[in-house]
Amino acid sequence: MTTYTLIASTVVGSSTSVSLGSIPQGYDDLVLVWKGGSTSAPSNGYGFKVTFNGSTGGYQNLIMRNNAGVALSAYKYANWGYIQANTLGDEAPYEALVVMNISEYSKTNKFKNATVQFNAPTRPQQATIGARWDNTAAITSIQIGDDFGNSIYGRFYLYGIGN
Amino acid sequence: MSFMLLGILNSQATGGGAYTGPAFDHIQTVNTTGNNVQFNNLDALEDYKHLQIRYSGRVGGGVNSVQLRMQMNNDTGSNYSRHWLYAYLAGLGITSSSSINQTDIQLGDLTGTAQPSYIFSSGIVDILDFHSIDKTTNVQIMSTEMRGDLSNGDIRLSGGVYNSANALTSIKIFNTYTTFESGTTFALYGRRG
Numbered sequence: 382m383t384t385y386t387l388i389a390s391t392v393v394g395s396s397t398s399v400s401l402g403s404i405p406q407g408y409d410d411l412v413l414v415w416k417g418g419s420t421s422a423p424s425n426g427y428g429f430k431v432t433f434n435g436s437t438g439g440y441q442n443l444i445m446r447n448n449a450g451v452a453l454s455a456y457k458y459a460n461w462g463y464i465q466a467n468t469l470g471d472e473a474p475y476e477a478l479v480v481m482n483i484s485e486y487s488k489t490n491k492f493k494n495a496t497v498q499f500n501a502p503t504r505p506q507q508a509t510i511g512a513r514w515d516n517t518a519a520i521t522s523i524q525i526g527d528d529f530g531n532s533i534y535g536r537f538y539l540y541g542i543g544n
Numbered sequence: 545m546s547f548m549l550l551g552i553l554n555s556q557a558t559g560g561g562a563y564t565g566p567a568f569d570h571i572q573t574v575n576t577t578g579n580n581v582q583f584n585n586l587d588a589l590e591d592y593k594h595l596q597i598r599y600s601g602r603v604g605g606g607v608n609s610v611q612l613r614m615q616m617n618n619d620t621g622s623n624y625s626r627h628w629l630y631a632y633l634a635g636l637g638i639t640s641s642s643s644i645n646q647t648d649i650q651l652g653d654l655t656g657t658a659q660p661s662y663i664f665s666s667g668i669v670d671i672l673d674f675h676s677i678d679k680t681t682n683v684q685i686m687s688t689e690m691r692g693d694l695s696n697g698d699i700r701l702s703g704g705v706y707n708s709a710n711a712l713t714s715i716k717i718f719n720t721y722t723t724f725e726s727g728t729t730f731a732l733y734g735r736r737g
Binding site: 384385409410441443444445453454455456457459482484485488490491492494496498509510511512513515517542543544 | 567568569570573598600629630631632633636637638662663664665666668686687688690694697698699701727729731733
């Protein structure tokens, strides 16, 4: 009956992307957790991007974000090429801590919803993100990269929640 | 160079000497086309300290969205407090609000059948220390509802309080307008103490 099951994990030293593949379809939801960063300084507002099944279209993003000492701000990225999962610290280490919940990832009668919470301690910046992938395909793989094009590093964990 | 993790590393957490608990267990999933869901006999869940409900939902009635609500112990009195912080799409901004002496806790909006058929709303509801008999019951929610064209909707962090020191015996989740559409699911999980 225990259901918060580790499906996959990996430690990456330096790579342009990470792919978690062959995701089993027997769970209800997925939880993707990582602590990761960029090997070089990112540009302001850039960070990690997430795509499903290698698809680079149909992602909707609504971001509720705050910077230290600045009021909360909302951002919308419509019909985007990826989920804007986090920004990164602007001082070394250029990192973020991220938890992404993906709802009903295997259902072919639904677009896929995700919620993300991240904290980039050295910017400092944190946000809660609502995202939707306008696609009914079951999610069988997840790709993580840097939308500024830098190499990334980190520890990545994928969990399954369900019966 | 791209790093590819080949295959799946199942159940690594149960490997030799690894940390194995406390557990997070599935208790019950309800798929419904009614207008409410009730989780009963919570007092029998003696092994668990906290509960989590994960939902994916949509409603009929030809509306864009309706509010999803929750009550405890069949208590319909003005015994709930609620507050929200959310980013909204209509006009793109952020706001917060709170109210006391309410008759329910609001969980977030559910997409309606005025929106494309594949769009559902989702949320995660954490109910803390539900067996407690010496304090109120606190709930925290993270939910998202977005229209097909992103003309409206939100990402929302909410909190709620059931102003009773009674242990929880039941939870009702409902909306006051219409029925849930096929594909709507509410899954209850327990965290062991």
